[in-house]
Amino acid sequence: MLETSELPIASVDKIFAGGFSVHDWFMNARKISEGLAQSVAEHFATTQKTTSAADNSVIQRAEAVLEWKKIIDELDQETVRVLALVWFADKLAAEVMYPETEVLVQENIWQLLEKNLGKRKAELISHVEEVIENVDSANRGVTSWAEVIRFA
Numbered sequence: 001m002l003e004t005s006e007l008p009i010a011s012v013d014k015i016f017a018g019g020f021s022v023h024d025w026f027m028n029a030r031k032i033s034e035g036l037a038q039s040v041a042e043h044f045a046t047t048q049k050t051t052s053a054a055d056n057s058v059i060q061r062a063e064a065v066l067e068w069k070k071i072i073d074e075l076d077q078e079t080v081r082v083l084a085l086v087w088f089a090d091k092l093a094a095e096v097m098y099p100e101t102e103v104l105v106q107e108n109i110w111q112l113l114e115k116n117l118g119k120r121k122a123e124l125i126s127h128v129e130e131v132i133e134n135v136d137s138a139n140r141g142v143t144s145w146a147e148v149i150r151f152a
Contacts, residue, residue: 018065035059
């Protein structure tokens with residue numbers, strides 16, 4: 001069931017070995033995502049640790065399953081900035097009523113990235129895709145990040 005869902009899972013056994021049931025993995029997805037994002041921010045020293053002890057157990061288990069520390073070590077600040085703003089734009093776009101507004105949000109985010117990072121959209125996408133390919137080629141075994149991270 002998990003392997004045929006929309007989540008590109010490579011190995012359900014790794015999730016089970018991490019102490020998660022299928023139900024737990026999906027029910028905690030938001031908490032896990034927030035914890036993983038927090039750990040990236042902490043890694044790049046942009047924020048202080050704020051996770052409570054109760055949340056920490058689930059997040060730590062997910063980090064172990066995903067081999068998150070190894071993945072973070074392969075990221076660079078430019079990649080993190082691009083992904084953070086693109087995902088933020090996706091969140092904003094999901095809340096608007098008109099496709100034209102969604103396109104405008106995306107265009108504005110890319111203009112902001114190009115201005116602040118001094119590179120064109122194509123260069124930024126190419127760089128992020130290269131980083132993702134390197135992470136995937138290291139065979140993390142749980143998910144293909146290239147399947148999770150897509151650019152419109």
